[in-house]
Amino acid sequence: MLKLTRKYPRLSTVLTVTVVICILGAGYVREIFAGAETSEETYKSLKQLTEVLEEIQYNYVDEVKPNELIQKAIEGMVSSLDPHSAFMPPENFADLQMETKGEFSGIGIVLTMKDGAITVISPIDGTPAAKAGIKAEDIILKVDDEQTRDMQLWEAVKKMRGKKGTHVKITIFREGTKEPLDFDLVRDDIPLESVKWAELEPGYGYVLITNFRESTAEDTEKAIKALESGPNPLKGLVIDLRGNPGGLLDQAIEIADLFIDKGPIVSTKGRKKENNRTWEATPNTTPRNYPIALLINSGSASASEIVAGALQDTNKAIVVGTTSFGKGSVQTVKPLKDGYGLKYTIARYYTPNGRSIQAEGIVPDIEVTYEEPKKDDKAAAEEKKKKSLFLKEKDLKNHLVNPGTTENGETKEKEKIEDKKDDKSAKKEKVKMRKSSDTFEAERLLDDNQVRRGLDLLIGYSVFKNIKTK
DSSP: OOOOOOOOHHHHHHHHHHHHHHHHOHHHHHHHTTOOHHHHHHHHHHHHHHHHHHHHHHHSSSOOOHHHHHHHHHHHHHHTTOTTOEEEOHHHHHHHHHHHHSOOEEOOEEEEEETTEEEEEEEOTTSHHHHHTOOTTOEEEEETTEEOTTOOHHHHHHHHOOOTTOEEEEEEEOTTOSSOEEEEEEOEEOOOOOEEEEEEETTEEEEEEOOBOTTHHHHHHHHHHHHHTSSSOOOEEEEEOTTOOOBOHHHHHHHHHTTOOSSEEEEEEOSSGGGOEEEEOOOOSSOOOSOEEEEEOTTOOTHHHHHHHHHHHTTSOEEEESOOOOOOEEEEEEEOGGGOEEEEEEEEEEOTTOOOOTTTOOOOSEEOOOOOOOOHHHHHHHHHHHHHTOOOGGGSTTOOOOTTBOTTSOBSSHHHHHHHHHHHHHHHHHHHTOBSOTTSOGGGGGGSHHHHHHHHHHHHHHHHTTOOOO
């Protein structure tokens, strides 16, 4: 075997100092070379790194650029910490800022790195990914037939984004399927609207929060006030955080604060004292004493879990659905030189009762698995079949007639009652159409079994609280 050996003492020294400065910064370099025992170990490791860089630069079969090697080394170092830490090149750092501030085009999917695989946290409501049927926990195998196995998370995201109207092919693995699934998606503008609302039934509201951006708390408060100021007094509220991947911490805190009057909402604990903090609730000028059913699933992560945990621990809401994602860590983003960015974990967060949900998730008070809505014709046929199996009193021969009906079973003062019925139907139709926008298909909500269960719990609470036990 041919083995080439060379000595480059001056180059090695220069590379060592260069790598140290690039990775740790000038301020930390002074600490490293201060003579501490741990610093000596760090220096030895950095020297080993530069020896590898030196060997590759001079002996690798193709010419390589030292700066690119160093960048890859930094990427590997940061990504090895946890799935949510990343060293971001300028274009990816700009995308991260757009996600919380501006509009971008893509397929509307939130990803994480799980066990080395690019995994879906959740599709964003109303986007191409959601409409196509991509689900939480799907694993992205290929993007445009290119394997994602060796991709950084930001690289996969970059490939999925693009101009509105262009196509991208996504190949996924889904548990329970024998073969990978292909999705041909057309990129579109990802909607900035993160809050939608509707009145499910007179007095019972519904608020959908799809993510946590800069105006989410403000928009949520507007939605709640719109429901509270409607023609029917608000007797209960369903808050839907299913598939919500999270976002800005301050928005989650403000939303929880809309319902909690005192005590902690969330606390964070890290290695550094400045990252240990507790956010306390503030008294509300508008009392909100109505019951709340809060919906979660495996796609509810991060900021969603902060809201769910806070309302659950303070007994302000009953949590319905399936166990959430379990992201209980807090990241900070630091801008670096030349447009680069560093996102890394600084703390774990804890619910008001001191629970860490990291890798555990929020466990619902009532577990309800989502079921695909039945087809209308099939549901109608089943209902008709059920009705035919049972007799009612009015079906029996010689049954007694209700005093409010004629001998033929028709209601007396038919015209008057029909008029009332028409008025009631018109009112119901008017309530039915009370929603945040015409694009929000609120009429389909009651076909969602988890929403329906949440509503039933609220209605049941209103009934039972009026029952006298003595």
